[in-house]
Amino acid sequence: REDASYLPSRPGEYVSPRDLAAQGSQPWQNGGGPSYDPFAGRRTGPDRGSRAVVLAAADPANAYGAALGWPEPPEGASHKPGRKAGSLVVLVDGELTLYMERGGKTVLAWPADPGADPADDPRLPVAAEALATAARAGSLGTVTVERVNGTPALTSPLGALLESAGFVATPRGLRLRA
Structure with a gap:
């Protein structure tokens, strides 16, 4: 696919393989299309919002x-x-x-x-x-x-x-x- 409409709209948003399949694309079938990093935007260290x-x-x-x-x-x-x-x-x-x-x-x-x-x-x-x-x-x-x-x-x-x-x-x- 040429467009990246199946990618998340916000950084750090997770898109599961099931969501991709529902949209007609498998993550292993991108055919060289844009890659998706499910951990983009993830916290890298503790802060006052730590759990x-x-x-x-x-x-x-x-x-x-x-x-x-x-x-x-x-x-x-x-x-x-x-x-x-x-x-x-x-x-x-x-x-x-x-x-x-x-x-x-x-x-x-x-x-x-x-x-x-x-x-x-x-x-x-x-x-x-x-x-x-x-x-x-x-x-x-x-x-x-x-x-x-x-x-x-x-x-x-x-x-x-x-x-x-x-x-x-x-x-x-x-x-x-x-």
């Missing part, structure tokens, strides 16, 4: 520890993440961002740039808010985070992000009640 998902670490939807290996623990962390009962992961746009051990006392965080200020990473506030939302919904009960990446939560740079998400400072750490 966070809180999952049980052992949930089959969590690929880490099953299909994907766990990343190395953050600097200063004394333990490794694992697919353990009661542990949680927070994925932001599919990337592991936070790991909370059973009971919520310890959180591991993987900023995009470990050397940069955590407040500059757009994924971490989104992950902290998702964790707080899950706790407020009653999924976690009362959570008191005592350590983040091996340092006390009250003095950790990530502690400020948890506080801005709704955690409250207590003598033991940062607490959020359902």
